[in-house]
Amino acid sequence: xxxxxxxxxxxxxxxxxxxxxxxxxxxxxxxxxxxxxxxxxxxxxxxxxxxxxxxxxxxxxxxxxxxxxxxxxxxxxxxxxxxxxxxxxxxxxxxxxxxxxxxxxxxxxxxxxxxxxxxxxxxxxxxxxxxxxxxxxxxxxxxxxxxxxxxxxxxxxxxxxxxxxxxxxxxxxxxxxxxxxxxxxxxxxxxxxxxxxxxxxxxxxxxxxxxxxxxxxxxxxxxxxxxxxxxxxxxxxxxxxxxxxxxxxxxxxxxxxxxxxxxxxxxxxxxxxxxxxxxxxxxxxxxxxxxxxxxxxxxxxxxxxxxxxxxxxxxxxxxxxxxxxxxxxxxxxxxxxxxxxxxxxxxxxxxxxxxxxxxxxxxxxxxxxxxxxxxxxxxxxxxxxxxxxxxxxxxxxxxxxxxxxxxxxxxxxxxxxxxxxxxxxxxxxxxxxxxxxxxxxxxxxxxxxxxxxxxxxxxxxxxxxxxxxxxxxxxxxxxxxxxxxxxxxxxxxxxxxxxxxxxxxxxxxxxxxxxxxxxxxxxxxxxxxxxxxxxxxxxxxxxxxxxxxxxxxxxxxxxxxxxxxxxxxxxxxxxxxxxxxxxxxxxxxxxxxxxxxxxxxxxxxxxxxxxxxxxxxxxxxxxxxxxxxxxxxxxxxxxxxxxxxxxxxxxxxxxxxxxxxxxxxxxxxxxxxxxxxxxxxxxxxxxxxxxxxxxxxxxxxxxxxxxxxxxxxxxxxxxxxxxxxxxxxxxxxxxxxxxxxxxxxxxxxxxxxxxxxxxxxxxxxxxxxxxxxxxxxxxxxxxxxxxxxxxxxxxxxxxxxxxxxxxxxxxxxxxxxxxxxxxxxxxxxxxxxxxxxxxxxxxxxxxxxxxxxxxxxxxxxxxxxxxxxxxxxxxxxxxxxxxxxxxxxxxxxxxxxxxxxxx
Numbered sequence: 001x002x003x004x005x006x007x008x009x010x011x012x013x014x015x016x017x018x019x020x021x022x023x024x025x026x027x028x029x030x031x032x033x034x035x036x037x038x039x040x041x042x043x044x045x046x047x048x049x050x051x052x053x054x055x056x057x058x059x060x061x062x063x064x065x066x067x068x069x070x071x072x073x074x075x076x077x078x079x080x081x082x083x084x085x086x087x088x089x090x091x092x093x094x095x096x097x098x099x100x101x102x103x104x105x106x107x108x109x110x111x112x113x114x115x116x117x118x119x120x121x122x123x124x125x126x127x128x129x130x131x132x133x134x135x136x137x138x139x140x141x142x143x144x145x146x147x148x149x150x151x152x153x154x155x156x157x158x159x160x161x162x163x164x165x166x167x168x169x170x171x172x173x174x175x176x177x178x179x180x181x182x183x184x185x186x187x188x189x190x191x192x193x194x195x196x197x198x199x200x201x202x203x204x205x206x207x208x209x210x211x212x213x214x215x216x217x218x219x220x221x222x223x224x225x226x227x228x229x230x231x232x233x234x235x236x237x238x239x240x241x242x243x244x245x246x247x248x249x250x251x252x253x254x255x256x257x258x259x260x261x262x263x264x265x266x267x268x269x270x271x272x273x274x275x276x277x278x279x280x281x282x283x284x285x286x287x288x289x290x291x292x293x294x295x296x297x298x299x300x301x302x303x304x305x306x307x308x309x310x311x312x313x314x315x316x317x318x319x320x321x322x323x324x325x326x327x328x329x330x331x332x333x334x335x336x337x338x339x340x341x342x343x344x345x346x347x348x349x350x351x352x353x354x355x356x357x358x359x360x361x362x363x364x365x366x367x368x369x370x371x372x373x374x375x376x377x378x379x380x381x382x383x384x385x386x387x388x389x390x391x392x393x394x395x396x397x398x399x400x401x402x403x404x405x406x407x408x409x410x411x412x413x414x415x416x417x418x419x420x421x422x423x424x425x426x427x428x429x430x431x432x433x434x435x436x437x438x439x440x441x442x443x444x445x446x447x448x449x450x451x452x453x454x455x456x457x458x459x460x461x462x463x464x465x466x467x468x469x470x471x472x473x474x475x476x477x478x479x480x481x482x483x484x485x486x487x488x489x490x491x492x493x494x495x496x497x498x499x500x501x502x503x504x505x506x507x508x509x510x511x512x513x514x515x516x517x518x519x520x521x522x523x524x525x526x527x528x529x530x531x532x533x534x535x536x537x538x539x540x541x542x543x544x545x546x547x548x549x550x551x552x553x554x555x556x557x558x559x560x561x562x563x564x565x566x567x568x569x570x571x572x573x574x575x576x577x578x579x580x581x582x583x584x585x586x587x588x589x590x591x592x593x594x595x596x597x598x599x600x601x602x603x604x605x606x607x608x609x610x611x612x613x614x615x616x617x618x619x620x621x622x623x624x625x626x627x628x629x630x631x632x633x634x635x636x637x638x639x640x641x642x643x644x645x646x647x648x649x650x651x652x653x654x655x656x657x658x659x660x661x662x663x664x665x666x667x668x669x670x671x672x673x674x675x676x677x678x679x680x681x682x683x684x685x686x687x688x689x690x691x692x693x694x695x696x697x698x699x700x701x702x703x704x705x706x707x708x709x710x711x712x713x714x715x716x717x718x719x720x721x722x723x724x725x726x727x728x729x730x731x732x733x734x735x736x737x738x739x740x741x742x743x744x745x746x747x748x749x750x751x752x753x754x755x756x757x758x759x760x761x762x763x764x765x766x767x768x769x770x771x772x773x774x775x776x777x778x779x780x781x782x783x784x785x786x787x788x789x790x791x792x793x794x795x796x797x798x799x800x801x802x803x804x805x806x807x808x809x810x811x812x813x814x815x816x817x818x819x820x821x822x823x824x825x826x827x828x829x830x831x832x833x834x835x836x837x838x839x840x841x842x843x844x845x846x847x848x849x850x851x852x853x854x855x856x857x858x859x860x861x862x863x864x865x866x867x868x869x870x871x872x873x874x875x876x877x878x879x880x881x882x883x884x885x886x887x888x889x890x891x892x893x894x895x896x897x898x899x900x901x902x903x
Contacts (some may be wrong), residue, residue, distance in 0.1 A: 007056050011049045011240070018048025018079065025086035039229040040086055046236035047079030050202075053243035064191060068243065070111030071199070075239060077104035078206065082232065098167060101210065105170035108203055109177040115199070116181045117190035123314075124187065130303055131183050131265050135176045137296050138268035143168050143175070143211045160217075167214040171207035175268075178203040182264030185257040192249045193257050195242045200264070202238030205231050349441040353400050353431065355379050355393065358438060367445045369416030380441075383414045392425075399429035399439050413443070422447045463535040465513055466520035474534035474542055478594050481546055482587060489550025490587040493558055494601035495523070496609060497539035498579030507576075515576055518569045526560040528553075542601070551586050551618070558582045558616045581609040585619040645671045646696065648703055649868035652877065653722060653839060656853050656860045661714070661878060663722025663755065665861060666704040667868045668696065693728045698739055701725050705747035705754065707871050712753060714878040720753035724785065727758045733769075737776040744780070751781030755806065759787050771801055778803040785839070789827060807831045811842020811862075814852070821851060828855045 022044025026037050054072030058065050081100035119125045178200035185196060209231025249257070347367060350359035356379060360372035370383070381389040388411035395407045407427045412420040425443045430436035461473035469477070481490050497519065504512035516539065523533050523541060532544040543561075547553035561580060568575040583604025585597050600619040608617040650664035670678040708723030715721035727736070744751055756777065774784055785806035813824040824840065831838040840852050843862030852860060866877060 007053075007244075010056065011053050011244075014052035015045040015049035019045030022083060022086060025083055029086065039233070042233040043082050043229055043236070044079065046233045046240065047075055047082065050236040050240040050243065051075035051079060053240050057243045064114060067111045067114030067191075070107050070114070071239065071243070074104045074108035074111060075236060077101075077107060078232075078236070098163070102166065102170050105174045105207075108206075109173055112177045112181050112200070112203065115191040115196060116184045117187040119184070120187055127307060128180070128184065130307055132176065132180050135179050135183075135265075135268045136172060138271065139172050139175045139179070139207075140168075142268070142271050143172050143207070164214050164217070168211060171211045171214075175204045175207035178207075179264045179268055183261045185264070186261035188249075188254065192245065193253055193260065194249075195245045197242075197260060198238040198245075199242035202235040202242065205235030205238060207235075209233075209235060347441075347443040349380070349443065350436065351380075351396065351439045351441065353438065355381075355396055355439075367443075368413060368421065384411060388412065395427055396439055399427050400431055403429050403432035405429050410446070421445050422450045466517055466535050468520050468524075468541075469532055469534035471534065471536045474532060474536070474544060475594050475598075477532055478544055478597065481544070482592060482594065482597075488546045488548055490597075491545040491547075491550040491554035492585045492587075492597050492601040493543035493545065493554055493561075494583040494585070494598070494605040495541040495543065495561065496581050496605050498581055498609065500539040500578050503576055503578060511571065511576075514571055515569060515578070518571065519578070522564050522569075523561065526564055527557055531557065542598075551584075554584050554586070555616070555618075558584060562615045580615060581605055582616045583608055583619060584616065645673070646699065647671060647870070648700060648707070649870055650707075650874045651861055651868040652866040652874065653724070653859055653861050654865045656840075656849055656857060659865070660716070661865075661881065662716075662719070662859065663724060663753075664708075664711070664874055665724035665757070666700060666707075666726070668700055668726075669868075693730055697726075697728055697731045701739065702743045702746065705743040705749045708753055709747040709749045711874070711878065712750070715753075720750050722755050722783075723749070723753055724755040724757050726787065727756050729758070732758065732773050734773060734776075736773055737780065740777060740782060741780055744782075752783065754782040755785050756782055757785040757787045757806075757808065760789065774803050788841075804834075804836060806837045806839055809838060809840045809857070811840075814840050814842050814848050814862075821855075824852070824857070825855045828852075828857045832856060 019041040022040040023037050026040035029036070051072050054068050054075055058068035058072060061068060077100050081098055081104060084100065119128060181190075182196065182200045184190070185193060190196065191199075209229065212231065213229070346361075347363045348359070348361040349357060349364075352358055356377060357375045360375050362372055364370050364372045364375065368383070380392065384392060391409060391411065395409055399405060399407060406429070409425045409427065411423060411425070413423045415421050422445070423443050424446045425441055428440045428442070430438060430440055461470060461476075462468065463470045478490070478492070481488075500512065500515070503515060516535075519539075519541070520533070520535065523543070527533055527543055527545075530546060534542045534544070536542055543557060545554045545557055561582060565578065565580045568577045570576075583601045583606070585600035585604060587597055604617045604619040608614055611617070647669050648666045649669050650666055652661045653663040653665060654661050668680055672678045704723050704725045708721065711721045711723070740754070740756070743749075744754065777784065783805040784803060785808055786802075786804055787808045788810040789807045807827060807830070809824055809827050813821075813827070828838050830836075837859065838857045840848075840857050840860040841862065843849055843852070843860045843864045845864065848862075849860065849864060869877070
């Protein structure tokens with residue numbers, strides 16, 4: 001708003017300054033009266049204001065900047081020309097060519113050309129050229145009459161005539177430029193009509209005023225006032241008004257632009273006709289030049305008419321062609337639409353507002369077997385169940401009151417064969433469409449889709465093999481009953497089959513799958529109708545029991561399951577036996593979530609599986625505490641692998657006859673912070689379950705070999721001081737050979753000094769692989785010992801196949817009972833027959849030692865000879881017995897199990 005006020009102030013100031021300057025110039029002319037001064041002030045003020053406004057518009061406008069700049073220059077040149085006239089400059093004296101006015105006309109014409117709308121095609125350009133020629137002819141007739149008529153009968157010099165004709169030509173060009181720009185207003189683009197109309201009218205007014213003044217000068221008039229000055233000032237004021245507009249056109253202005261364009265094209269011809277008529281009436285004759293102009297104008301008008309007729313003819317043919325194409329398109333679309341409706345997989349039905357069928361597509365017979373023609377004039381209620389018919393009527397009543405609305409309904413529809421098909425119907429209200437005036441129903445048969453959805457839902461919540469509920473459905477149902485238990489109690493039974501893996505591995509997966517199906521059937525017979533049985537995967541099953549006395553009901557179900565599994569399963573004339581371990585967990589304030597309840601039942605199940613004579617265990621809090629303690633051991637053991645908390649203690653092995661130490665057995669100990677030394681039975685099982693045992697065993701092997709190399713100086717001449725290292729069954733793999741070779745090489749330990757001890761469990765399962773690994777170890781030169789021999793279930797045939805060097809007799813056979821002695825004697829004799837050394841474990845008394853010597857046992861371990869001790873204790877023990885040969889004991893480097901784990 002402030003910028004607009006500034007522009008107006010600048011324009012007003014320019015108008016005042018120029019008006020005053022023109023009055024001063026006019027006052028020096030002889031005989032200048034008040035009218036002359038007023039006319040000069042009007043022209044000067046209008047010229048200064050118009051030029052200033054055009055320059056400001058050029059500076060602020062985003063588009064058409066060059067055009068407005070030229071218009072401003074033209075206004076300034078015209079004002080300068082009028083000021084020179086008032087001053088009486090010899091350069092613009094009577095009879096000379098007015099250079100400034102001609103320049104103003106040229107500059108204004110060029111500026112106006114930039115404001116025009118572009119022609120849309122070549123035809124429009126051709127019509128514009130004809131309009132321009134017609135306007136030039138018409139305006140030339142009017143201008144020539146205005147310039148030359150006052151000088152008739154007077155003596156006019158050639159110079160004055162040339163000057164007058166030059167001015168007339170410039171005025172004709174300027175007027176034609178303005179009118180031609182207006183005639184192009186019928187096309188979109190260019191300047192807005194609010195700017196275009198006043199600026200074109202202004203330049204026409206300037207041309208008219210200058211033509212009148214030129215005629216007066218040619219006639220010898222000495223004054224420069226009169227109507228001509230009024231036209232000049234009015235033209236400049238109109239240009240000022242155009243420069244002050246800023247509005248853009250919208251689509252609503254186009255009809256007005258078209259009317260203005262037509263008037264601009266016709267106006268000059270009308271003025272020319274009036275001028276010729278007036279001249280004929282007043283002079284009673286037409287000069288040859290004027291008559292020629294009239295004939296030229298008539299020819300141009302005829303040419304314009306012919307061009308317009310040809311354009312109209314082309315337009316008519318184009319419209320006819322488009323109408324024909326549109327008609328063909330409509331017919332094609334109608335046929336296409338009819339074909340789509342008739343062959344659509346959906347049934348299309350048109351009902352009147354009362355629900356009576358007016359149209360039925362042929363798809364009704366394909367989908368539902370009914371004749372479409374037979375339904376016309378009847379209601380659809382006959383094909384629906386009563387409740388669904390009422391729903392349809394209510395929906396149609398709503399649709400009638402809501403034109404354009406759509407509703408979706410699902411209901412079964414009767415088939416001709418008597419079956420019911422599920423459908424989905426879309427009701428669209430076209431009551432307000434004149435060609436329909438009814439309701440359109442699109443009915444689709446969704447029976448197959450619903451059946452597929454039901455099958456997918458069943459598969460998502462049921463086990464494919466047994467048909468029982470799966471884990472997802474079980475957890476969802478358990479969460480529901482936990483959330484709304486009312487007065488009932490909730491119990492979870494977690495069942496795991498005993499011996500199923502052996503059946504699956506020995507009989508094949510097909511037999512295993514069939515057995516799982518029989519198990520599922522037996523479980524279903526053991527539960528009540530309100531209980532839920534689910535298969536969680538593999539051979540794990542779960543039962544959900546809800547009852548007022550949940551524990552009693554769960555116990556009853558568990559007892560029935562246990563009793564039923566005592567009977568064998570019959571499969572293809574074969575009897576298969578599997579047991580079951582059941583854990584029961586009862587929901588209580590401490591176990592009120594799905595995860596906690598399932599975890600508790602799982603813990604109880606594992607406790608039952610661990611017990612030999614108990615198949616059903618109810619969860620107790622102590623089981624969870626034991627689990628937490630086990631997890632704590634696992635976390636601390638993981639930290640111990642890299643923290644140097646694991647050490648080796650060594651228990652001496654002696655020759656029973658002489659008592660001479662011949663070796664040691666490496667035993668792992670854990671210095672657990674805050675707990676002291678932890679016995680192996682408290683963490684070895686955890687290490688085996690979590691995979692830590694491999695890294696721990698590898699570390700123990702390297703550490704024992706390093707220490708064993710230092711004790712070789714205590715060996716009897718021609719022998720090696722034995723170092724026994726326990727090997728877990730998980731370590732017995734082809735990679736163990738490389739690990740042992742690396743440990744021997746690093747410690748420079750003689751291979752015969754290393755005794756690898758393993759239990760009989762190594763002989764079970766992967767027999768062929770274990771045999772190959774042990775043979776590879778024997779090729780390295782190390783010795784193999786079977787630890788706790790006699791406590792396992794391996795056969796003697798396996799023992800003959802394995803490259804074993806030593807049998808270690810379990811301490812349970814080294815007692816004072818007759819049975820123990822006989823078992824020990826049998827093992828010793830077996831070793832002698834197989835040429836294997838025997839080592840008795842757990843010797844605590846001299847009586848036990850003497851008995852073993854009499855049996856022929858060569859070596860022994862036990863508290864009688866020494867407890868497990870650190871490496872320096874073994875060194876002191878050996879040194880105290882005078883076995884040292886004087887060689888220094890090298891300092892050994894310690895490596896943590898974590899280093900071996902990542903090596």
